[in-house]
Amino acid sequence: xxxxxxxxxxxxxxxxxxxxxxxxxxxxxxxxxxxxxxxxxxxxxxxxxxxxxxxxxxxxxxxxxxxxxxxxxxxxxxxxxxxxxxxxxxxxxxxxxxxxxxxxxxxxxxxxxxxxxxxxxxxxxxxxxxxxxxxxxxxxxxxxxxxxxxxxxxxxxxxxxxxxxxxxxxxxxxxxxxxxxxxxxxxxxxxxxxxxxxxxxxxxxxxxxxxxxxxxxxxxxxxxxx
Numbered sequence: 510x511x512x513x514x515x516x517x518x519x520x521x522x523x524x525x526x527x528x529x530x531x532x533x534x535x536x537x538x539x540x541x542x543x544x545x546x547x548x549x550x551x552x553x554x555x556x557x558x559x560x561x562x563x564x565x566x567x568x569x570x571x572x573x574x575x576x577x578x579x580x581x582x583x584x585x586x587x588x589x590x591x592x593x594x595x596x597x598x599x600x601x602x603x604x605x606x607x608x609x610x611x612x613x614x615x616x617x618x619x620x621x622x623x624x625x626x627x628x629x630x631x632x633x634x635x636x637x638x639x640x641x642x643x644x645x646x647x648x649x650x651x652x653x654x655x656x657x658x659x660x661x662x663x664x665x666x667x668x669x670x671x672x673x674x675x676x677x678x679x680x681x682x683x684x685x686x687x688x689x690x691x692x693x694x695x696x697x698x699x700x701x702x703x704x705x706x707x708x709x710x711x712x713x714x715x716x717x718x719x720x721x722x723x724x725x726x727x728x729x730x731x732x733x734x735x
Contacts, residue, residue: 525721607726
């Protein structure tokens with residue numbers, strides 16, 4: 510006898526600089542019949558967001574080259590040492606939703622180089638629809654007051670860290686696994702450096718590939734031997 514436990518796979522969730530609906534991981538943002546779209550580009554068409562899974566140049570079929578995602582604005586560029594930035598609290602909707610995600614996050618240090626081992630901490634902020642962890646806000650915004658920084662660090666779940674591997678201005682990427690049980694949630698960065706000259710993360714708001722978090726759901730499955 511075989512048994513399988515299946516969970517709604519859902520859609521990947523992208524937090525990054527999508528602006529007013531015209532953002533992307535590369536320079537091309539709005540899907541059209543011209544231009545080059547590399548794998549990983551976020552495109553926008555008819556009110557929906559997609560990630561390019563098959564590179565294509567020139568005309569192409571959106572459905573054949575892209576996978577639909579949920580995308581939300583998250584703009585932590587120029588966040589200073591000792592401060593943070595949170596996304597909006599999103600609503601995953603009613604009904605069965607994914608619980609397990611694979612997270613992948615990227616940031617880029619600013620012109621003041623970090624020390625090796627300095628980090629950008631990655632947090633989960635959950636809500637029951639009314640009460641938000643840490644009594645934080647519900648919009649894409651800075652976390653800069655001492656009280657809010659303490660609330661983020663003390664009352665929200667840190668699920669990852671992006672560490673500086675060299676004392677240079679460069680992109681850094683990290684990934685891991687995450688469990689989300691609430692319908693409502695958001696994410697946050699916190700710049701945790703020991704650099705006395707106050708190394709922020711990159712200030713270039715147009716370089717969308719510098720700062721993002723992608724959550725890719727995966728279903729649990731149990732299939733015992735017969």
